[in-house]
Amino acid sequence: MSTIYSTQTVAQRFFAIALVALGLTLVEFVFKGNSAWGADHFDCFDAARCGSRSLSSSAVCLRNRDYTITSTPRNSQVVVLSIHGGAIEPMTSTITQMLTQQYGWSRYDFNAHGTAQCLGQRSNFETLHITAAQFDDPDAIALVNRHLKAISIHGAGDLLRETICVGGRDQAQIQAFIKFIQHHQDKSPYLIQPINAPKSDDKACTALRGIDLLNIVNRNAHRAGLQLELSRSMRQDLVKQTAEAQALRQVVYGAINAAISIQ
Structure with a gap:
């Protein structure tokens, strides 16, 4: 017993x-x-949708003090977005500015530069990041709605330097982007590894697929956009003023242009 x-x-x-x-x-x-991945400090941007949990209703984080918004419509079928610009995902604002200057695309940029009153002990990312499926600035939605094609530039700090998570709902654009990169690897200063995020099991891109219909990049006229998640190192490389950076831009920016040029 x-x-x-x-x-x-x-x-x-x-x-x-x-x-x-x-x-x-x-x-x-x-x-x-x-x-x-962070539970966002603000649930959305638009007070009409999430009330007191919205950024636009905040009495602490103020537009034109803690963040600025640039919405630039042009005579183009394409809009490029940096909804996590400024100090949230650094260099994404600069990259979208370069792209719109080079290709004449419309642009939307949310540029964060939070003050101590807004941030407290948190970072810009921790405070002012609103995930793409909850990013509902009415001006951004209206701008994207008017365009046939949309590209969103993001930063993913944990990625290896050479990795690009290629997402969004437009598989034709994803495949065209990857194909261009693969065919022009010899022109890049280092090997680039583009991953088809919606179709890959690669853990680096699992949470970065960008396929939610409410994702701002998929709110264009045909409801499917192209989302690029770039490592911090690659973002830094893309904005440098060196011969190597120029070569990298020709490949990466060229791939973006090739992707959105397909019919």
């Missing part, structure tokens, strides 16, 4: 320890998840 009791007790203790370990693992996962 004592042997049976002892065995049961050991089993029960083992089971209890296993449950505790599982609980700790789940807690770690949740906290890592929040750290990596």
Whole structure:
């Protein structure tokens, strides 16, 4: 009897320890998840949709002080977006400005430069980042709606230098972008690895697919856009004024132009 009791007790203790370990693992996962992807400080931009949890209704983070918005319509079928510009995902604003200057596209830029009153102890990313599917600035939506094609430039800090997560709902554009990169690798200063995010199981791009219909890049006239997630190193390289940077721009910007040029 004592042997049976002892065995049961050991089993029960083992089971209890296993449950505790599982609980700790789940807690770690949740906290890592929040750290990596973040629960946004603001639920949306537009007060008409999420009320007091919107950025536009904030009395602490103010437009033209903590962030500026540039909406530039041009006589173009294409709009390029940097909704996490300024200090949220650095260099994305500069990249979209370069693209619109080079190709004459319309542009929308949300440029964050939060003051201490807005940020407190948080970063611009932690405070002013609104995920693309919740980014509902009416001016941005109206601008994107008017265009047949849309490209959104994002930054993903955890990516390897050469990796580009190519997402969005337009598979034809995704494939055209990747094909251009592959055919022009010899012109790049280093090997570029474009990944078809919606179709790949690569863990680097799993959460960066950009296929939500409410994603701002997919709110264009035909409801499918092109989303590019660039590593911090590649973003830094793209905005440098060197011969190598120019060669990299010819490949990456050329791939963007090739992708949105397909019918």
